[in-house]
Amino acid sequence: MSSQKSAAPLPPALAASLCLALATIIWGAAFPVSKLVLADMDALSMTLVRYGFAAPIFVALLVWREGTGALRTEGATWRLLGLGTLGFAGFNLLMFYAVGMSRPEFGAIVMALQPLIAVLIHALRSGSRPAARTWLALALAVVGVVLLTTDGQLSRLTEHAAVLPTLMMIAGGSCWVLYSMGAAAFPTWSPLRYTALTGSAGGLALLLMWLVLGAAGGLRLPALSALPALTPALLFLTLLAAVLAVLSWNAGMRKLGAQRGMLFINLVPLTALAIGVLRGHPLGYGELTGAVLVLASLALNQLGAAKPGRPVATPPVVLATAK
Template identity: 75%
Template sequence: MSAFPLRLSPAAWGGLALLTATVMWGAAFPVSKAVLADMDPISMSLWRYGIAAPIFMALLAWREGAAAWRLEGQGWKLLGLGTLGFAGFNLLMFYAVGMSRPEFGAIVMALQPLIAVLIQWARSGQRPAARSFVALALAVVGVLLLTTDGHPARLTEHAALLPTLMMIAGGMCWVLYSMGAAAFPHWSPLRYTALSSSGGALGLVAFWLLAGVFGALRLPSAAALPALAPALLFLVLLAAVLAVLCWNQGMRQIGAQRGLLFINVVPLTALLIGVLRGHALGNGELIGAALVLVSLVLNQLGGQAGAKPSSILRPALATPK
């Protein structure tokens, strides 16, 4: 029986990579919630990327050689971008969720594509296509319906200005990190991931030491570690290593503005997990899920026009030619 290789366009492969990343991140929300009962956000983030960054560096040396570890004079830029993406986003988001509700985090994540469009518009002076604004509007409305089941008044039940501003700031950190990959066009996604996450891990170490001085750390007891081990392994291997590799690969393939719209898969995944746990979907949630899916399809179709058919996309770990 003959085998037929799967041939997809680069945009399709990029979309598949982004879908994988956002599904992992969507699953990470309920997993993280359980871990945060025993561990503060700084320690949890440092655990994730303090392990993930060396894994990325080892993969980079294996695939591209140790010479790929060279910073090429970009050390400070990588430190800044990594700190924004891996320290800024995680710390601001998880501390804010602890002060309010996880639903607010999902809503702010839905605003990331809009933030990217506005930043790019300000940088280039070129107005985005009308399709982009329609897709963004559908995504935001869809996530609002998802997180409130069609009752927007629920947003004000436990709302507070400070956590909302923290979430917005965290979302902006991730947008800037994702867009920062464009400054390294000759680097593979793996190289950008490895070197920027190492910068982010250094930033997290600095925050962790500072928090320790002020007694703001909370670590699990030795007795609690065996029960937490599966969750911690998931957060490192799947929600950090696999997800970030797929994210940067997908962003390279289809671009930051279109790629960031996939962030709306995160609340969809969280919703699906709730269904598997026995949560009955309301009409508002069903409509919201449909709108998010339509926004993703609309955004993806907009990028397919004029795209050339391409051979199979090299995986994220492939050595650049």
């Protein structure tokens, strides 16, 4: 009688890398989809629709998997509200409004600074100097994204450049870094629980902002006749880009750690480029070189993976600024 062997589980670092890659690939695809939706509605309304529907899904999944007891905040209500506001309101609103004032290329380049922000925050908190390999990986990533988004034509960086939207993008990127690091303050919680409770808090913050801006007449809502055409895009942005991607991101960050995991954010512009190529966009030499450098930065980053059996250290969080 033959015995069947169960498939060996993936190494933790590989599983985490796949989770982060899945999340950033989905987010890369979400950029052109978001552009279509933003033609009919403002960024705050779009973000509220996404996470207004995603938050109840997070909660339902949490209750199903871990029971109603997992809904307890354990005295961390204000911290969860702060992190949720940073992650689900701060990043999305600052980035989308800033891109509307500038160019999408600047958004992609500023996103490439998020790993550097994470390394600097970790260095300030821990007092330890990052390894030379880390700095090299970050440099390759930043140069790669600049080439990727400009196709090597650096003169594009001076077109429509402005200080305010650039600062808004940096603030939004910092929001996402701090939200990602925030999970370290809840080491006994599952990624699903952290996502559900911060997502609910973020959805509440978005609703309050929406009511205030609506009262001030600052909203732009789609006509009823446009809703059937917008529904597929909104479903993608909600179910995949909000629910699946955020859950995958938090799961990957929990295992890999913020300092190494943040580098995967650079797959977002790479995915956007791949979608453009599939739609007939010719691949330039600058874009190709940039894509290679981004992938090389990820490979170099993985050379610093923790040895089997050693847990990956994740820096503690002190909630001091916005995501």
